[in-house]
Amino acid sequence: MSLKIINLNKTYGDKKVVNRVNFEVEAGRAYGILGRNGAGKTTTIKMILDIISKDSGQVLFKNKELNVIGEKIGYLPEEKSLYYKSTVWNHLFYFSRISGLDVKESKTKINYWVEKFQLEEYINKPIETLSKGNQQKVQIISTIIHDPDILIFDEPFSGLDPVNSETLRNIVIELVNSGKYIIFCTHQTHYIEEFCDKISIFKNGIQTIEGNLFNIKKSYGRNKLILEIDGNLPNLKIYGVKGIVKNKNTYEIEILNENVAGDILNILYNNRIKIFNFGLKYKSLHEIFLNTAGDL
Structure with missing residues (x-):
């Protein structure tokens, strides 16, 4: 019904x-x-x-x-x-x-x-x-x-x-x-x-x-990487990184697709960066709405 x-x-x-x-x-x-x-x-x-x-x-x-x-x-x-x-x-x-x-x-x-x-x-x-x-x-x-x-x-x-x-x-x-x-x-x-x-x-x-x-x-893919580390973020000037926002030791990194997250993880390991949190996020409905309808 x-x-x-x-x-x-x-x-x-x-x-x-x-x-x-x-x-x-x-x-x-x-x-x-x-x-x-x-x-x-x-x-x-x-x-x-x-x-x-x-x-x-x-x-x-x-x-x-x-x-x-x-x-x-x-x-x-x-x-x-x-x-x-x-x-x-x-x-x-x-x-x-x-x-x-x-x-x-x-x-x-x-x-x-x-x-x-x-x-x-x-x-x-x-x-x-x-x-x-x-x-x-x-x-x-x-x-x-x-x-x-x-x-x-x-x-x-x-x-x-x-x-x-x-x-x-x-x-x-x-x-x-x-x-x-x-x-x-x-x-x-x-x-x-x-x-x-x-x-x-x-x-x-x-x-x-x-x-x-x-x-x-899901159709938009997970295009946000939430990263919490000890120390400074190494240089991430690689293909697929579209933007980085920092808040203390937490970073929100906008990426082209999920594969880019693997490239970032390799860079962190190679630079011996201690990682506390590493997670992918879907676009928020707010972001989808902005992309679809223009604004709120």
């Missing part, structure tokens, strides 16, 4: 903003979407949710056309979607009730999540008086309070300080482990690397990369 996006297309005027997008989200797995502003990410999400109509394509959930009214879905948009004049309590109570919870369930869930996000002192205050980070926490609670099966997060960590980012990180891990179908859209690639098994990178409405993240990294 899965959430399948099949050949989604959208055109505005003569501009194709989403062009034949395909991917599959499995239960208990998070799917990551990356792309620069205007790459087609949000348009794709809104077509999945039927907020905007698709020109063509299908969105299937458990082998049937997704019914966004009938299924339990949580959507956290990048733009704030809050009733700013309302108190935190009234806002959360409203969203829990329209999401199908009864009064008792609503109160229980509100108390649980408000405590989890440390919002107790703000519970009776208007949302407009809260900091941006606390407003984001209210929006996150509104998204997950009804325990949806499908969750779509668009820049969920925006505005959160390190402590609350860690709280949300742990919640996302819990949601993944509980078997949810999760689409994760963010510019913060380290979260994608942590949460997501599969990814898409969008550029100009096209999926330039799609698939298993580890296999994508």
